[in-house]
Amino acid sequence: xxxxxxxxxxxxxxxxxxxxxxxxxxxxxxxxxxxxxxxxxxxxxxxxxxxxxxxxxxxxxxxxxxxxxxxxxxxxxxxxxxxxxxxxxxxxxxxxxxxxxxxxxxxxxxxxxxxxxxxxxxxxxxxxxxxxxxxxxxxxxxxxxxxxxxxxxxxxxxxxxxxxxxxxxxxxxxxxxxxxxxxxxxxxxxxxxxxxxxxxxxxxxxxxxxxxxxxxxxxxxxxxxxxxxxxxxxxxxxxxxxxxxxxxxxxxxxxxxxxxxxxxxxxxxxxxxxxxxxxxxxxxxxxxxxxxxxxxxxxxxxxxxxxxxxxxxxxxxxxxxxxxxxxxxxxxxxxxxxxxxxxxxxxxxxxxxxxxxxxxxxxxxxxxxxxxxxxxxxxxxxxxxxxxxxxxxxxxxxxxxxxxxxxxxxxxxxxxxxxxxxxxxxxxxxxxxxxxxxxxxxxxxxxxxxxxxxxxxxxxxxxxxxxxxxxxxxxxxxxxxxxxxxxxxxxxxxxxxxxxxxxxxxxxxxxxxxxx
Numbered sequence: 001x002x003x004x005x006x007x008x009x010x011x012x013x014x015x016x017x018x019x020x021x022x023x024x025x026x027x028x029x030x031x032x033x034x035x036x037x038x039x040x041x042x043x044x045x046x047x048x049x050x051x052x053x054x055x056x057x058x059x060x061x062x063x064x065x066x067x068x069x070x071x072x073x074x075x076x077x078x079x080x081x082x083x084x085x086x087x088x089x090x091x092x093x094x095x096x097x098x099x100x101x102x103x104x105x106x107x108x109x110x111x112x113x114x115x116x117x118x119x120x121x122x123x124x125x126x127x128x129x130x131x132x133x134x135x136x137x138x139x140x141x142x143x144x145x146x147x148x149x150x151x152x153x154x155x156x157x158x159x160x161x162x163x164x165x166x167x168x169x170x171x172x173x174x175x176x177x178x179x180x181x182x183x184x185x186x187x188x189x190x191x192x193x194x195x196x197x198x199x200x201x202x203x204x205x206x207x208x209x210x211x212x213x214x215x216x217x218x219x220x221x222x223x224x225x226x227x228x229x230x231x232x233x234x235x236x237x238x239x240x241x242x243x244x245x246x247x248x249x250x251x252x253x254x255x256x257x258x259x260x261x262x263x264x265x266x267x268x269x270x271x272x273x274x275x276x277x278x279x280x281x282x283x284x285x286x287x288x289x290x291x292x293x294x295x296x297x298x299x300x301x302x303x304x305x306x307x308x309x310x311x312x313x314x315x316x317x318x319x320x321x322x323x324x325x326x327x328x329x330x331x332x333x334x335x336x337x338x339x340x341x342x343x344x345x346x347x348x349x350x351x352x353x354x355x356x357x358x359x360x361x362x363x364x365x366x367x368x369x370x371x372x373x374x375x376x377x378x379x380x381x382x383x384x385x386x387x388x389x390x391x392x393x394x395x396x397x398x399x400x401x402x403x404x405x406x407x408x409x410x411x412x413x414x415x416x417x418x419x420x421x422x423x424x425x426x427x428x429x430x431x432x433x434x435x436x437x438x439x440x441x442x443x444x445x446x447x448x449x450x451x452x453x454x455x456x457x458x459x460x461x462x463x464x465x466x467x468x469x470x471x472x473x474x475x476x477x478x479x480x481x482x483x484x485x486x487x488x489x490x491x492x493x494x495x496x497x498x499x500x501x502x503x504x505x506x507x508x509x510x511x512x513x514x515x516x
Contacts (some may be wrong), residue, residue, distance in 0.1 A: 023042050023045045023046040024042070024043075024046045024056070026038075027039050027042035027043040027046060027056070027059070030042060030190075031059060031062075033188040033190075034188065034189045035188065035189045035190040036064070036066055036189075037063075037067060037069070037190070038190055039060075040060055040064070040067075043056050043059055043060045043063070044060065047060075054081055054084045054087065054088075057078075057080050057081050058077070058078070058081050058088060058091065058094075060074075061074040061075075061076075061077035061078040061081070061091075061094060061098070062074070062094070064077070064098075065094060065097065065098055068160060068400065068407035068408060069400070069407050070101070070400070070402070071097075071098060071101040071380075071381075071400075072098055072099070072101045072102040074094065074098045075095065075098045075099065078091050078094050078095045078098060079095070089115070089118055089120050090120050090121065090122065092111050092112075092114045093111075093112070093120065093122045093125075095107075095111040096108045096109070096112040096115060096129065097129075099111065100132075100133060100136065100351065100380050101380045101381070103136075103140065103380070105133045105134075105137045108133050109130070109133050109134075112126065112129055112130060112133065132349075132350075135348050135349075135350075136350050136351075136375075136380075139350060139374055139375040139378070140375050142374070142375075143374065143375050143376055144373070144374040144375070144377060145415070145416045145417055146376065146377060146413050146416060147414045147416060148376060148377075148411050148413050149411060149412050149414065150401070150403070150404060150405065150409055150410075151206055151409070151410045151411065152205075152206070152405075153405055154199070154205070154206045154207060154208055154209065155173070155175075155199055155206050155209055155410050156404070156405040156406055156409040156410055157177065157179045157405065157406055158405065158406040158407075159177060159178045159179040159180065159191065159192070159406055159407070160177065160178040160191070160194075160406065160407050160408045161176070161177045161179075161398060161406070161408055161410045162175065162176050162177075162194070162222070162384070162385070162398040162408050162410075163176045163222055163223040163330075163384070163398060164223075164385065164387060164396040164397070164398055165223050165225060165226035165233065165332075165385070165387045166201075166226065166230075166387055166389060167226060167228060167229055167230030168228040168229065168389055169230075169389075169390065169496070170201055170390070170394065170495065170496075171200065171201055171230065171496070172198060172199075172200060172201075172230045172253075172256070173198065173199040173200075173206065173396070173410075174196060174197070174198050174212070174223050174226060174258075175196070175197055175223060175398070175410055176194040176195065176196055176197070176220075176221065176222045176223050177195060177197050177209075178191045178192050178194055178195075179192065179195075181211075182194070182195040182211070182216070183195055183213065183216040183217065183218070184216065184217065184218050184219060184220065184221070185218050185219075193218070193219055193220045193221075193240075194221055194222050194238075195211055195216040195221055196211075196212045196215045196216055196221050196222070196223055196233075196235060197209045197211055197212060198256065198257060198258070200256065202494070203494025203495045203496040203497075204474070204494060204495075210256075210257070212257055212258055214257060214258060214259060214260050215235060215251055215260070215261055217237065219237050219238060219239050219240075220236075220237065220238040220240075221235060221237055222235060222236050222237075222238060223235055223385075224236055224248065224277040224278055224279060224385075225278065225279025225280070225332060227282060228282045228335055230253055231252065231253050232250055232251065232252055232253065232280075233251050233253075233258060234248060234250055234264075234278060234279045234280070235249050235250075235251060235261055236248055236249065236275070236276065236277060236278075237249065238276075245270070245271070245273060245274050245275075246275060246276055247264075247269040247275055248263075248264050248268065248269060248275045248277070248278040249261035249262060249263050249264060264278075264287075266287060266305065267305065267315075267316070268287055268289050268291075268303075268305055268313075268316060270291065270293050273291055273292050273293040273294075274291065274292050274300070275289050275290065275291045276290050276291070276292070276300050277289065277329050277330045277331070278290065278331070279331060279332060279333065280333075281333045281335065282333075282335040284307075285307040286304060286305070286306050286307070286333070287304070287306075287313075288302060288303070288304055288331035288332075288333055288340065289302070289303055289305075289316075289331065290302050290303070290327075290328060290330070290331065290342075293316075295318065296318055297318075297323045297324060297325055298324065298325035298326060298346075299324075299325065299326045299327035299346070300327040300328060300329050301318055301319075301323040301328055302318075302322060302323060302329075302331050302342055303316040303317060303318055304316070304317050304319055305317070321358070321366065321367040321369075321370075322340075322342065322356070322358050322367055322370045323346075324344060324346025324347060326344070326345050327344065327346060327353075328342055328343070328346065328347075329342065329343050329344075329353075329384065330343050330384050332385065332386060332387060334388050334392070336388060336390065336392055337359075337392060338359065338360070339357050339358070339359050340357065340358050340359070340360070341355060341356070341357045341373075341386050342355075342356055342357075342358075342370075343355055343356070343382075343383065343385065344356055344370070347370055347372070348372065349372060350375065350379055351379065351380035351381060351382075352381065352382045353382045353384050354372055354373070354383060355372075355373045355378055355385075355386050355397070356370040356371060356372055356373065357370070357371050357373060358370050358371070377395075377413060379399055379400070379401070381399055381408075382399075382408075383397055383399050384398070386413075392415060393414075393415060394413060394414055394415070395412070395413040395415070396410060396411070396412055396413070397410075397411055397413060398410050398411070399411055422469040422470055423470060423471070423472065423497040423500075423503065424467065424468070424469050424501065424502045424503070425466075425468040425469075425470070425502075425503050425504075425505055426465050426466070426467060426502055426503070426504045426505070427443065427457075427465065427467075427468060427504075427505045427506070427507065428465050428466075428504075428505070428506045428507075429441045429443075429459070429466070429479055429506075429507050429508075429509060430506060430507075430509070431484075431508070431509060431510075432508035432509060432510050433511075435508075437464040438484065438509060440481055440482050441458075441459060441466075441479065441480070442456060442457070442479075442480050442481070443456070443457040443458075443466055443468070443477065443478070443479050444456050444457075444477075444478040444480075445457075445468070445470070445475050445476070445477055445478075445491065446475065446478075447473070447474070447475055447476070448473075448474040448475055448476055448490065449474070451476070454475060455468075470493055471493070472494060473492075473493055474491075474492050474493075475490070475491040475492070475493065476489075476490065476491065477489050477490070477491035479507055479509065481509055483511060483512055484509040484512060485509060485511075485512055487507055
């Protein structure tokens, strides 16, 4: 009996050790495949039985630091590593980077200084990081005047949503997502490849997103631009294989979706190299695109092609004034301010890719020095694309922000300096049977949410019309007149009403029933 008990205990120990080893092996395999979220789960299960495994602690920190979620969560695990006598000296470097994602640049500089005393394999990055962290501090101390809002769960999911582009009237949003149910394959990181989605804006909110099935296949389908009226979008198809080049396609709008994409044949797509992103200007006579073709300054450079008077396209020209030895991608030409926007990880920025702008000086024939769009538009994460609505009232970006729904979410940037003009309504009030104007009418408007009074209105003595100037929003309208049934109804002023100079409305009142 005693022997059986001993054997049972040995088997149990073997089983526990085997399961623990299995968790560790799974964690290492997930880590190797860059499936960081699954690796975190496996490592944490392993740590439940081995809380002092400093390599597992470090690797959980690296999983967070390399993932597309809140990278600052890595700080907790790296600081636990510092409690060991012989900790990996690279932990100081990792902590410096991790604190930058928390926007705590004083701490980031503190750990970078400690790492500099006895540097390791990231020694060459130290001067660049000192410069970057101090630059970030200056951006945060001088933020641009914008507010940034998450588009919510009608657009965003727990997966990645990137590359948002919207037409100038802000009616059709297109973007790419790795959400469940995509047509594409599942990559080694455990996520679906990107599919393209569309979403309609009603003037108040976004509808549920729809998979743009005609554009999506087995590989990564990504948006790279949109025509101002939304009639065309520009997309790329990217393979996980580096041997297969990336080309740029165009798709025409059909109803509320888009037709099958067609490869652009204007001479921009090369046979052996990648055109990672591209778009036209609104007149369709200039193409901006990024490519890693020979002759560039390094990585992906931005090129411009112009249509010649004979209708043919000229040769691509490298915009050397804005390119670096690293990568410049996702050019977007904004017709409203005639400005070229793009992303770069080679120009001074807050982290990985930042958004920049440059303008063509037609008189002196040069591009202006690239200007960083500033904080909080840019962050320590990747901001790769930007697209503006009319008059630059709003812009759309994808980013990782505190309180987000998933990893990369889509956000709307509201420019506070842009004056949003009120919508003008001319309202007439008539009797429902005779259609004659009614005297002594009063209109009262309150907000729907708080029932706060916006205003009380009386008609013009000569025309009998009410003139109401009001901002977009949701209201309650009350119309009263002696001897008539009052009208109380919702009065929703869409942002789309901005298109019209004056909107005419007629309301009909019924006489009160005077029978006893």
